[in-house]
Amino acid sequence: MGGTEQRGRFYRRCLTIYGLATMSLAASCSVAATSDRGLLAGEVSEVAAGVWRIRFGNPERFVPTSFRERDPRIVSINALTDPGTLPFSLEDIRCHRLSGRLAVYVPCDEPQDEIYGFGLDPRVYRQKGYRKWLTLSAGVVGETGASHGPVPFYVSTKGYGVWVDTARVPFVHVARLTPKASLMGSAENQAGDLKTSVSELYAAQKASGKPEVVFDIPAATGVDVYVFGGPTLRQAVQRYNLFSGGGCIPPMWGLGLKYRTYTQGDHKTVMNVAETLRRQHVPCDVIGLEPGWQTNAYSCSLVWSDQRFPNHQDVVDRLRGMGYQINLWEHAYIHPSSPLFDSLKSRSGDFLVWGGLVVDFVDPKAFDLYSQYHDAEFIQHGISGFKADECDRQPITDSTPFNYPYCSIFPSGIDGEQMTQLYGYLYQRSIYTAFKKHNLRTWGDVRATASLSAPLPFNLYSDAYEQGEYLRQLLNASFTGLLWSPEVRDAPTLDEFLTRLGIAAFAPQTCLNIWSIPNPIWTQFDAEKNKKNLLLPEDEQQEVIAKVRELLNLRMSLLPYFYSAFYRYRYEGLPPARALPIEYPQDTKVRAVEDAYLFGDNLLVAPILGNKDTRKVYLPAGNDWWDFYTNTRYPGGTEQQIQTSPGRVPLFVRDNCILPLAKPVEHVADDTVFEITARVYGDEPASFTLFEDDGVSFDYEKGRFNRVTLSWRNGKGNVERTGSFHPHRCQIVAWDKIAPGSSQ
Ligand code: GAL
Secondary structure, three states, rough: OOOOOHHHEEEEEEEOOOOOOOOHHHHHHHOOOOOOOOEOOOOEEEOOOOEEEEEEEEOOHHHHHHHHOOOOOOOHHHHHHOOOOOOOOOOHEEEEOOEEEEEEEEEEEOOOOEEEEEEOOOOOOOOOOOOOOOOOOOOOOOOOOEEEEEEEEEEEEEOOOEOOOOOOEEEEEEEEOOHHHHHHHOOOOOOOOOOOOOHHHHHHOOOOOOOOOEEEOOOOOOOEEEEOOOOOHHOOOOHHHHOOOOOOOOOHHHOOEEEEEEOOOOOHHHHHHHHHHHHHOOOOEEEEHHHHEEEEEEOEEEOEEEEEOOHHHHHHHHHOOOEEEEEEEEEOOEEEOOHHHHHHHHEEEOOEEEOOEEEEEOOOOHHHHHHHHHHHHHHOOOOOEEEEOEEEEEEEOOOOOOOOOOOOEOOOEEHHHHHHHHHHHHHHHHHHHHHHHHHOOEEEOOOOOOOOOOOEEEOOOOOOOOOOHHHHHHHHHOOOOOOOOEEOOOOHHHHHHHHHHEEEEEEEOEEEEOOOOOOHHHOOHHHHHHHHOOOOOOHHHHHHHHHHHHHHHHHOOOHHHHHHHHHHHHHHOOOEEEEEEHHOOOOOOHHHOOOEEEEEOOOEEEOOOOOOOEEEEEEOOOEEEEEOOOOOOOOOOOOEEEEEEEOOOEEEEEOOOOEEEOOOOOOOOOOOOOEEEEEEOOOOOOEEEEEEEEOOOHHHHHHOOOEEEHHHEEEEEEEEEEOOOOOOEEEEEEEOOOOOOOOO
């Protein structure tokens, strides 16, 4: 099959409104069968303004859209700017049915542009030229693409995005293949000169012809491909997140520190951490319990251990009385001693993991049983969140594999490959459903997720620990509706400990995951020494506590500001932390920046990695930037060499903005009122809107929230509140017009 004209014969275009018209549309638009060479007919529907679905053949039954948490937010998509013109025609997207697989070809003839996305990839940021293997995995093996959150969605700086609705594990060739057709009339890349280095050798083999992104999808015989218009990459990301249903809004307390305690610890270990944090005035909102709270953890009984927690309800009540939320570690492989075991026996896969049942979450009954158990046993007893661990897949290089295979059989009919890809996603949904029933928000942790995850209030994390990868994952997550928690576990030096905490303090979740070491982290951050009880002298412990407190207080002061960013995530699809190409699509220089990002609307974070005290930072063009600490003003579009000290994360404030800074609280209570100083940067600052609500329920969905808009006119600050939510959560106590160079 040749060019556009010929292929066009196989397309029908239909305009529809998502959901309602789909059935009749499908009937009225049924198209011709495949060509004799496996080319499938495509059926185009516009599902919302600037979002097109192209249906090839009969899509599979078990795909992400079959399990979506929320319907697309069509109102918000339609409210976005005009999507602009795509750089290709939808008819140019082809799909071939081959023996046992499908191939989808999307034009990508845009040599000056970059491609981002594909989920939580720890290794690669700019995606062109790579072969991605989008497999759910606890580690990267071979091809890039394996991750805790592989998502077959990418965006281009040309201003569009493409998503394939599949739960298969595709190979994706990102503008790296040379179609035979490109031989015609071109002798490029045929040069016969012999190279003398490996890099030159392979550089000479670059793909040529009209590049495409090729999705090579096993098993499927039909698939839906979605194209999200722009006009810039920013709106393409927004469209995808809104199509996913819009982002989650965490409970307000979720934005404070989560401290996870020692896995072998008991009630005394937990209370010691909780009491010391309060005594030392280190802000903390959530105490997380690791496996030891259960009678059996690998696999899980989901029953409290009487041995370590003889009166667990008392511990829960005391912690709650101190203002803590409690998060429980678990995984969804069910131990024979669990009360859930019998009812799930016939509703699980044909292989065990650590001797436990693999829950068939696709079966509605199994989904409900799991959900209701969490409700009755934990949520109704004061538990606010869960850490859904181990739901990814051990890399094949590991000799202790813990997962079920792709050839697993589940009673619902989903196969092992699809289940592996969707397990973490469905698992989150089952838990989240239990909270929603009580009109309660939650904030959890999860080690695996899939497409359409934006509405799910869970943070991805990993056992991997390379700092550069942690930062890259934060950026990559922002392209595909994922949240990443760059947890801190330990560090060989105080400086590294603080630089790690620096990234965590400016991430969707700040987590100290001290599961593997017995003594609290401030007594010794070096894991090996901590395990041997070689603790720091008291004065050094105090120094660690002081630094941790300082960093966390800074996060707490930004809490109302950052919380408001989640409203934009929910209703506009803009991620709370953003890679720079999302925020500055016009500035081509930001495209290669993998070590800085936006935290909320107006703060650029340039974390330090390792033990350094200086780094270069590129400040995007379009506006000036203010050093948060010294108020030095820098022009945008410039690179600066920044000097800093451990624990002081380089931060830059966008010129002409209002930055609300709250007096830090030690934890967020239902009645916390934030005392806010509005800092004013520049002479013509844009207004800033804070959101106020109860911080814990879904009542905001019924309009029970306020918009508190801060503006600055004629040298004076104004506060305008709309909405009828009471009591007010934000009190503007002062205005501070920042003068250049007036360091704090
Ligand atoms: C790991 C998890 C860690 C910790 C540990 C407890 O799988 O990634 O964060 O929870 O289990 O056994």
